[in-house]
Amino acid sequence: MFGLVLFYQYGTGDWESWVYAWTLIFPAGPGLGQLSYGAVKARKDPFERGKILVQIGFGLFFLIFIVFKLFFSIIRIIPEFILPDSTILLFCFITLLYLFYLALPYPVLFVP
8 A cells, every 4th residue: 555655646746645645554554454364364353354444544535635635725715814813713712612611500411
């Protein structure tokens, strides 16, 4: 898996893809190894563990890819000073909500 990622990056020059391509190397790479071992030896446990690791690896890959490639390419349109200021204001708002929540005489527990 590591060789495929390096082959892609060397061929295209897209070295920034390490931001999301690492998920193909760690969770998905060993997962493919366990998946193939379980398939060759006809053992269910390694096959199931490998399937879970591959799903986690590719799921993280697509999630991080969407966040970094699509979301941040849209964010570039917004002026540079708006994003940091809005992030600070959002975290201040969340902190104030949490402090008001703690100030309640009997904080409500959200139990499903």
